[in-house]
Amino acid sequence: MEDFNKLLQELQQQEDLIQFIEFTNDTAYEIGTWLVDIGRREGKSFTVDICRNGQQLYHYALPGTTPDNDEWIKRKNRVVNRFNHSSYFMGIYYKSRNTTIEEKHFLNPEEYAPHGGSFPIIIKNVGVVGTITVSGLPQEEDHRLVVQVLMEFLGL
Template sequence: MSDDDTLLKELLEQEEELQFIRFSNEMALELGLALLKEARTRSKPVAIDISRHGLQLFHFAMEGTAIDNGEWIRRKNNVVQRFGHSSFYVGRSLKQAGRTMEEKYLISSQEYAAHGGAFPLIIRGVGVVGTVTVSGLPQQEDHELVVGVLRQFLATRDTVRQ
C-alpha cells in the first residue's frame, strides 16, 4: 500500500469515526468556540465556519484573515456538499489520480476547492448534513485542526456512537 493509499484510508476512517448522534445550533456554537480556542492556542489566524443544511450556524474570522478566507470556505464547503467527503480527501484522491477537478468532474475550481479544511458534519444513520470548515493555514493543517477539535469535542459529549 502506497503512502497515498494509506492517507486516503486514514481520511475515510476519520469520517467514520467523527460522527454525531445529534447536532444542535447550540452545539455548533460550542464547537466553533472550541475551534477558535485551539487556533488561538496555536497563534494561528483562521476563519471558522459551521453550517447545517446550508444554514450558517457559526462563522468567525480572526484578526489576520481576509475576505479570501471566506471564499476558500465557500469553495471547500461546495466540495463536501457535492462529494460527501472531506475536502482534503477529495483533493488527495485527485492528486493520486493525477487529475484536476475540471478534468475528472467537469466542474470549476472557481466554485470548488479540493483543499483541506472542510470536514463533513455527519449524523450517524443519517449522513452528511453540513460542514465544519477552517481556512487560513496550509491545507493539511486546516484539516488537522478541524479533525483534532472534532475528536476532542465528541469525546466529551454523549453525541458520539457508543
C-alpha cells in the same frame, strides 16, 4: 501512489469515526468557539465556518484573515456538499489519480476547492448534513485542526 492510498484510508477512517448522534445550533457554537479559542491561544490566523443544511450556524474570522478566507470556505464547502467527503479527502483522491476536479468532474476550480479544511458533519444513520470548515493555515493543518477538535469534542 501507495502513500496516497494509505492517506485516503486514514481520511476515510476519520469520516467513519467522527459522527454525531445529533448536531444542534449549540453544538455548532461549542465547536466553533473551541476552534477560535485554539487559534487565539496559539496565535494563529484562520476563519471558522459551520453550516448545517445550508444554514450558517457559526462564522468567525480571527485577526489577520481576509475576505479570501471566506471565499476558500465557500469553495471547500461545495466540495464536501457535492461528494460527502472532506475537502482534503477529495484533494488527495484527485492527486492519487493524477487528475483534477475540473478534469474528472468538469467543475470550475473557482467554485470548488478540494483542499484541506472542510469536514462533513455526519449524523449516524443519516449521513452528511453540513460542514465544519477552517481556512487560513496550510491545508493539512486546517484539516488536522478540525479533526482534532471534533475527536476531542466527541470523546474519541
